[in-house]
Amino acid sequence: MAEPLRLGIAGLGTVGAAVVKMLNANRGQIAERCGREIVVTTVSARDRNKDRGFSLNGMAFLQDPVALAQSPDVDAVVELIGGADGPALDATTAAIAAGRPVVTANKAMIAEHGNRLAGLAEDAGVGLFFEAAVAGGIxxxxALRESLAGNRISHVIGILNGTCNYILTRMEDEEKPFDVILKDAQDLGYAEADPTFDIGGHDTAHKLAIMTSLAFGTEITADDIYLEGIEQITLEDIHAAGDLGFRIKLLGVAQRTESGIEQRVHPTMVPKNSPIARVSGVTNAVAIESDALGQAMLIGPGAGGDATASSVVSDICDIARGAMLPTLARPAKALEPYVRAQMRAHEGGYYIRLNVEDRPGAFAHIAERMAEQHISLQSIVQKRDPKTADPETPVPVILITHKVMEAAVRAAVEKIESDGYVTGPAQVIRIESL
Amino acid sequence: MAEPLRLGIAGLGTVGAAVVKMLNANRGQIAERCGREIVVTTVSARDRNKDRGFSLNGMAFLQDPVALAQSPDVDAVVELIGGADGPALDATTAAIAAGRPVVTANKAMIAEHGNRLAGLAEDAGVGLFFEAAVAGGIxxxxALRESLAGNRISHVIGILNGTCNYILTRMEDEEKPFDVILKDAQDLGYAEADPTFDIGGHDTAHKLAIMTSLAFGTEITADDIYLEGIEQITLEDIHAAGDLGFRIKLLGVAQRTESGIEQRVHPTMVPKNSPIARVSGVTNAVAIESDALGQAMLIGPGAGGDATASSVVSDICDIARGAMLPTLARPAKALEPYVRAQMRAHEGGYYIRLNVEDRPGAFAHIAERMAEQHISLQSIVQKRDPKTADPETPVPVILITHKVMEAAVRAAVEKIESDGYVTGPAQVIRIESL
Incomplete structure (x- = not known):
């Protein structure tokens, strides 16, 4: 058997502790599978004395993660500090500069600095692994870096944020509005005190940006993604979607189009009987469509210490076995610049909910505005609740369009809104038929 | 860039042709991802002159796959001949003996000779790759050899045979009996003229045996698996399952138990709202349950030239990048003998359909037989079709048990069958709550 692989682990939070425990608990199995022992020689964390459920005996404890990355007792570095910049980035670049492969679970760092880090890793001839950065344990x-090497991928579609999926699932199951469920999710620890990063879609965008690069061979561009969160989704939308055979999910979608790559994160109506519609609660899922493989989907836990540790250990084992491949699947220099397809050019089906005033001609007027933009309608649902059959109250009208250009939908909706037959803004939700 | 990897491909059927086309079509992308070109230097097939949609120019054509495996122009061998023995096995062993890594899509060969081949490959220091042998493109x-290295797996559950899943899906959707759908599937090319290997569960067993070894670190044992096919599944069972919130799937299940490893292939009732119940038609799926990752599932096409070629090319790229790991995840010598858990000791829920004669006391009698075996019932459904409300016709009675030992169910059913209150044999279908 080869020499043991000596690991330095920077960051001993939930994931770091789970990694150390997993390496200990499955020491024999992992050594057999890797052809060598894996030994944690060095760790760094803020607080040495915190109880993590395991002893730090036999491991060097360094306050400074950069010192850990440069330690002569370390063959490979596991970065679990978090944060796009600061100590995480410093430790990662120091490790690469010292010629040591790196495993990270840090999606923010890869999303924001992945292109540069890929180049550095390549120049240094070391691997940079980040299985845990996207979709936790999945x-x-x-799959994208290795298994699909011979495919030309056309779509990557994911449920990538457990918090959003948890909230949407509970809104539907319990018929409670967004605010109530969010509050409860916060109390239960499923949502942060400041939930913006999750519910606004930013976390999904980070993960999507990384997958887009791997799928399409382009540079990672996390700050140029069309973004809509789930804050505006009402119970009314969820009900209407259900009546029409759909369910609402926050999806990250990347797809190749003629005018560039669409990267978009937004609430999406998916057919109830599609596999992705069945992914409930905090579970994540990624569907890939490609020329050879066709449609494939991976489902699993997107977060949690143990599930994330499973991915980190998978990367550690790859390093132990000497695996070496370009960080972003292709050499950094071969990555193409990201050309963003405009959302106005997006083609798809749309759900449009309008609060229409109960006046003669209102509906004819709306229909005319849609026709002007050559938008053909698949369904029209007008539902007045008998209990509120008050002619003063606007009637919710739901339109489902056939495939149409987003620019046309926006133009029609803008005109309808300004024409005075509707109250409040239109709710527009894109449809994906997976 | 490193020297090109020179491939010899033995077998140019649907998959072989798809592999050559994929390597040609994505030559640049694959070279970027592998760090070297991949060149098919040598092929072998039965008929040189068959039109395969590409030219054999520039490739040496050898009649004999063993000669191909030993050719000095070949660095790695791709075996796509098929069949557990004969030329496929000869070419594989010859390649390994010549120190060349092998890619194969041959599930029968791996299932039957995998243990020995793993040892040979290890002794020769070459890799043996077989992504395409199980679940086609998935x-x-x-995932099992690499991604789950740090996990202790408890269950592997798969829909592994497209023909069976296609037939069961159509029976349910079209409300037509097994024979009618099988005939149609044969006419459409979804089932073989002799369908026994598929519908009897043998194909599923081969694939399951391979996954069991990877999941549990045991020797592959394909001929010691509990096996039931789908031939006995009636429309009545499918309807009854549906009424109770279940769907019937042919599953391959491997699970660790206290008395050994259960490997079983049989029609199974799964909750309709479980992700695996949603896998329809020829699609395959594998669910894995493990200590760290929890539940994960992979869904995708289980057959077809292009999807299978996607997996073959993934393996070729691994070889091109110098990947090296034990064939069955652990060193061949470290594999434990397979200890089969007895089906009688299987614990689970059961669906039992009986045709009960309409005589006083019949039902009390059945209930007593169940009670004798300490079987508690979750549901009891007795449905007499009003149109055939003829006291001479037996009434179908469906029992759903709570979790119970299989031995108890068998004992109860045996007694019920011999007591004379029922007509014909009982239909017993196991339930998995995924």
Missing amino acids: PIIK | PIIK
Whole structure:
């Protein structure tokens, strides 16, 4: 058997502690599978004395993660500090500069600095592994970097944020509005005190940006993604979607189009009987569509210490076995610049909910505005609740369009809104038929 | 860039042709991802002159796959001949003996000779890759061999045979009996003229045996698996399952128990709202349950030239990048003998359909037989079709048990059958709550 692989682990939070425990608990199995022992020689964390459920005996404790990355007792570095910049980035670049492969679970760092880090890793001839950065325990990075090497991918579609999926699932199951469920999710620890990063879609965008690069061979561009969160989704939308055979999910979608790559994160109506519609609660899922493989989907836990540790250990084992491949699947220099397809050029089906005033001609007027933009309608649902059959109250009208250009939908909706037959803004939700 | 990897491909059927076309079509992308060109230097097939949609120019054509495996122009061998023995096995062993890594899509060969081949490959220091042997395009072998290295797996559950899933899906959707759908599937090319290997569960057993070894670190044992096919599934069972919130799937299940490993292939009732119940038609799926990752599932096309070629090319790229790991995840010598858990000791829920004669006391009698075996019932459904409300016709009675030992169910059913209150044999279908 080869020499043991000596690991330095920077960051001993939930994931870091789970990694150390997993390496200890499955020491024999992992050594057999890797052809060598894996030994944690060095760790760094803020607080040495915190109880983590395991002893730090036998491991060097360094306050400074950069010192850990440069330690002579370390063959490979596991970065679990978090944060796009600061100590995480410093430790990662120091490790690469010292010629040591790196495993990270840090989606923010890869999303924001992945292109540069890929170049540095390549120049230094070391691997940079980040299975845990996207969709937690789901082996989606390996699938995209390795398994799909011979495919030309056309779509990557994911439920990538457990908090959003948890909230949407509970809104539907319990018929309670967004605010109530969010509050409860916060109390239960499923949502942060400041939930913006999750519910606004930013976390999904980070993960999507990484997958887009792997799928399409382009540079990662996390700050140029069309973004809509789930804050505006009402119970009324969820009910209307259900009546029409759909369910609402926050999806990250990347797809190749003639005018560039669409990267978009937004609430999406998916057919109830599609596999992705069945992904409930905090579970994540990624669907890939490609020329050879066709449609494939991976489902699993997107977060949690143990599930994330499973991905980190998978990367550690790859390093132990000497695996070496370009960080972003292709050499950094071969990555193409990201050309963003405009959302106005997006083609798809749309759900449009309008609060229409109960006046003669209102509906004819709306229909005319749609016709002007050559938008053909698949369904029209007008539902007045008998209990509120008050002619003063606007009637919710739901339109489902056939495939149409987003620019046309926006133009029609803008005109309808300004024409005075509707109250409040229109709710527009895109439809994906997976 | 490193020297090109020179491939010899033995077998140019649907999959072989798709592999050559994929390597040609994505030459640049694959070279970027592998760090070297991949060149098919040598092929072998039965008929040189068959039109395969590409030219054999520039490739040496050898009649004999063993000669191909030993050719000095070949660095790695792709075996796509098929069949557990004969030329496929000869070419594989010859390639390994010549120190060349092998890619194969041959589930029968791996299922029957995998243990020995793993040892040979290890002794020769070459890799043996077989992603395409299980579940076609789904990267399940990579997930089990690499991604789950740090996990202790408890269950592997798969829909592994497209023909069976296609037939069961159509029976339910079209409300037509097994024979009618099988005939139609044969006419459409979804089932073989002799369908026994598929519908009897043998194909599923081969694939399951391979996954069991990877999941549990045991020797592959394909001929010691509990096996029931789908031939006995009636429309009545499908309807009854549906009424109770279940769907019937042919599953391959491997699970660790206290008395050994259960490997079983049989029609199974799964909750309709479980993700695996949603896998329809020829699609395959594998669910894995493990200590760290929890539940994960991979869904995708289980057959077809292009999807299978996607997996073959993934393996070729691994070889091109110098990947090296034990064939069955652990060193061949470290594999434990397979200890089969007895089906009688299987614990689970059961669906039992009986045709009960309409005589006083019949039902009390059945209930007593169940009670004798300490079987508690979750549901009892007795449905007499009003149109055939003829006291001479037996009434179908469906029992759903709570979790119970299989031995108890068998004992109860045996007694019920011999007591004379029922007509014909009982239909017994196991339930999995995924």
